Amino acid sequence: MGVNPVNFGVPPILRVRDLRKAYGQILAVNGVSFTVDAGTIFSLLGPNGAGKTTTVEILEGLRLPDAGEIELFGEEVQRVGRTQKARIGVVLQDGAFEPLLRVHEVLNLFRSFFQKGQDPAALLELVGLADKARALVKTLSGGQKQRLALAIALLNDPELLFLDEPTAGLDPQARRHIWGILESLRAQGKTIFLTTHYMEEAEALSDWVCIMDHGKIIAEGTPRELVSRFGPATFVEFETPTAISPLSTCFAGRLRQDGERMSLEVEDLGRDLSALLSWAAEQNVPLRNLVIRQPNLEDVFLSLTGRRLRD
Amino acid sequence: MKAVLTLAAAFMRTSLRERNALFWFWLFPLVLLGLLGAIFGAVERGELHVDIALVNGDSGPLGHELIGFLHSVIGENARFVYIQEGNGEERLASVREDVEEARVHAALLIPPEFSRQMSAGIPTRIEILYRRGEAGSSTAASLLAEALEEFGRNYLFQSGGLAKAVEAQTCLVGGEARTVSYVEFVLPGVIIMAFFIAGIFNVPNAIVFAKEVGILKRYLATPLLSWQYFFAFFLSALFLSLLQGGAVWALGRFAFGTRLPLLRPASLAFLLLAFATSVALGLLISALAHTHQGAMALANLFNLPLQFLGGLYFPITSLPKPLQILMAVNPLTHLAEGLRAALGLSARTFPAWANFLVPLLWLGVSVFLAVRRIHILGET
Numbered sequence A: 001m002g003v004n005p006v007n008f009g010v011p012p013i014l015r016v017r018d019l020r021k022a023y024g025q026i027l028a029v030n031g032v033s034f035t036v037d038a039g040t041i042f043s044l045l046g047p048n049g050a051g052k053t054t055t056v057e058i059l060e061g062l063r064l065p066d067a068g069e070i071e072l073f074g075e076e077v078q079r080v081g082r083t084q085k086a087r088i089g090v091v092l093q094d095g096a097f098e099p100l101l102r103v104h105e106v107l108n109l110f111r112s113f114f115q116k117g118q119d120p121a122a123l124l125e126l127v128g129l130a131d132k133a134r135a136l137v138k139t140l141s142g143g144q145k146q147r148l149a150l151a152i153a154l155l156n157d158p159e160l161l162f163l164d165e166p167t168a169g170l171d172p173q174a175r176r177h178i179w180g181i182l183e184s185l186r187a188q189g190k191t192i193f194l195t196t197h198y199m200e201e202a203e204a205l206s207d208w209v210c211i212m213d214h215g216k217i218i219a220e221g222t223p224r225e226l227v228s229r230f231g232p233a234t235f236v237e238f239e240t241p242t243a244i245s246p247l248s249t250c251f252a253g254r255l256r257q258d259g260e261r262m263s264l265e266v267e268d269l270g271r272d273l274s275a276l277l278s279w280a281a282e283q284n285v286p287l288r289n290l291v292i293r294q295p296n297l298e299d300v301f302l303s304l305t306g307r308r309l310r311d
Numbered sequence B: 001m002k003a004v005l006t007l008a009a010a011f012m013r014t015s016l017r018e019r020n021a022l023f024w025f026w027l028f029p030l031v032l033l034g035l036l037g038a039i040f041g042a043v044e045r046g047e048l049h050v051d052i053a054l055v056n057g058d059s060g061p062l063g064h065e066l067i068g069f070l071h072s073v074i075g076e077n078a079r080f081v082y083i084q085e086g087n088g089e090e091r092l093a094s095v096r097e098d099v100e101e102a103r104v105h106a107a108l109l110i111p112p113e114f115s116r117q118m119s120a121g122i123p124t125r126i127e128i129l130y131r132r133g134e135a136g137s138s139t140a141a142s143l144l145a146e147a148l149e150e151f152g153r154n155y156l157f158q159s160g161g162l163a164k165a166v167e168a169q170t171c172l173v174g175g176e177a178r179t180v181s182y183v184e185f186v187l188p189g190v191i192i193m194a195f196f197i198a199g200i201f202n203v204p205n206a207i208v209f210a211k212e213v214g215i216l217k218r219y220l221a222t223p224l225l226s227w228q229y230f231f232a233f234f235l236s237a238l239f240l241s242l243l244q245g246g247a248v249w250a251l252g253r254f255a256f257g258t259r260l261p262l263l264r265p266a267s268l269a270f271l272l273l274a275f276a277t278s279v280a281l282g283l284l285i286s287a288l289a290h291t292h293q294g295a296m297a298l299a300n301l302f303n304l305p306l307q308f309l310g311g312l313y314f315p316i317t318s319l320p321k322p323l324q325i326l327m328a329v330n331p332l333t334h335l336a337e338g339l340r341a342a343l344g345l346s347a348r349t350f351p352a353w354a355n356f357l358v359p360l361l362w363l364g365v366s367v368f369l370a371v372r373r374i375h376i377l378g379e380t
Helices: A052-059 A103-111 A120-126 A142-153 A172-187 A199-205 A223-230 A245-250 A269-283 A297-305 B002-017 B019-040 B061-074 B089-100 B114-119 B135-159 B182-213 B215-220 B226-256 B265-288 B292-308 B321-329 B331-342 B352-373
Strands: A014-023 A026-036 A041-045 A067-072 A075-077 A088-091 A160-164 A191-196 A208-213 A216-221 A234-239 A255-258 A261-266 A288-293 B050-056 B078-085 B106-110 B124-130 B166-171
Touching: A014 A052, A026 A041, A026 A052, A026 A208, A026 A216, A041 A052, A041 A199, A052 A067, A052 A160, A052 A191, A088 A142, A103 A120, A103 A142, A103 B002, A120 A142, A142 A160, A142 A172, A172 A191, A172 A199, A191 A199, A199 A297, A208 A223, A208 A297, A216 A223, A216 A297, A223 A297, A234 A269, A261 A269, B002 B019, B002 B182, B002 B226, B019 B182, B019 B226, B050 B061, B050 B089, B050 B135, B061 B078, B061 B106, B061 B114, B061 B135, B089 B106, B089 B124, B106 B135, B114 B124, B124 B135, B182 B215, B182 B226, B182 B265, B182 B292, B182 B331, B215 B226, B226 B265, B265 B292, B265 B331, B265 B352, B292 B331, B321 B352, B331 B352
Parallel strands: A041 A191, A041 A208, A088 A160, A160 A191, B050 B078, B050 B106, B124 B166
Antiparallel strands: A014 A026, A014 A067, A067 A075, A208 A216, A234 A261, A234 A288, A255 A261, B106 B124
């Protein structure tokens, strides 16, 4: 387990040790341990079926772990109960609201579940849904529903927010709007526990990232650390309509093809790029849209697991 | 408590905004009663059975003759629960209590001097006891009064007398003696049907849908407890059901002139039992079904046989033996019969305890199985 250095010295808001959960013979969460510091954005990354939603649902009090220790708000708990739920906010991946209630009715309903909290109207302003207060939930778009989910998660003024795929299925504009809200929440000192399979989201927002696969944490660190530790050196990407088998021999194991788009992983950019260009000139092969790209978390995941995150 | 009440109000809002539910659970019972009332409203339920007690204080032959006459004339519609001889104060008080406590619909008291007065050509008054404002009791009194008049006419014809021989004197009268209309018979059946439909369709419709799409999970990610969720749901369902029962009653009262004492404790007890049994069945369907569609299919499986073999709309006393057995184990049969009896509409085919016990058994077994099988979040 790595040491989250963001708020070093400040007691963590959440600490998980050796968490386990099985469904029959399937081990969904297999000895997961991590620490979340207060006031940070912590991202749990992994492909579908990696065990991240089960992990989060245990931490939200929706499922019971089979084994492991959870320390939340400085207290060790067997399971997350009402006391802890009053201090956390939740956006579920597959959560929904009564479609025949109006937006303000849903907010007032959820507000009644908490002893203390924020003004629902102010939260609607914050997420940009003030003009939809009287609309039925079923008439909202996907992005508006996600923003409503976020407003509801903030109703009890939570210290820790669990956001499970909060931008899944949203267009880039709606996604950036939510990113902006999350950044402002972090600036207010809120802690955000984010699960996502959007790499650019994790890279843009996270202070600390855990990568999960097959129920285990396989790497963790800041996004920059992970890329420098596990990422390949550089990528040269280009498109070519020509057969590439001779090139595959030349760069064995380092060339990936996605349709016409080729991606070449290079250790020594000068030497490998020169070799590629020479080969293309000799074979009279056109290399269109050639770009040199630095590796990202997606590449880290690929190099660690051999699979793409969204597979 | 605030959370429970707010959630109950939210359930009511969604229920009232759902168009399908509005028709099937709100309008349909009213439309059904309206249709049945319009088609069969003029039909009198002469074949309704009533329980009658006879007290013969007369030591002469005419008292027994009158009893035999009553047997032959109204025996098809009336069951003579007991026939007592003698006319002591205690005996009369006990019969009066039986009428007041609804153990019988009416009682006929033949006076000690009946034979002597009739033979002497002195007009004789016979007392009929019945309960005020209750249709079944009024029917029994009406049957007795008509039979007495006929007995008097026959006697005059045989004896050649001219004066009116027998006069029925009705006691505890709250209005004119009358017969039970078809609408009065069917109205409790429609109320039971409305409760039943709401229970077996509304409950799974709301719970399985909430489970399937993640609404329930979202609620349980807050400090709201699962029992609070279900309590709020049942609270709203109870309120809506009682409102619906009231609407059906009001339609009967103002459109068809029915007079049924729905607020009598026994009637309310049967309404609550009908609600609880229907909701328990709905809960069981919610526990058994994995999907919303599956829940609706399962609800129909319960709905059709139970409703049509429940005697809700027409009396079903002359069914083949196998169907009679199904009828006897059908909770709706007992709920409808129990409610009708509580409203004073008819005598019972089954004993009173069976009308309570059978629905209670369904209620208990359904809740037991539902609690064992239901997985609120689909977790094993």
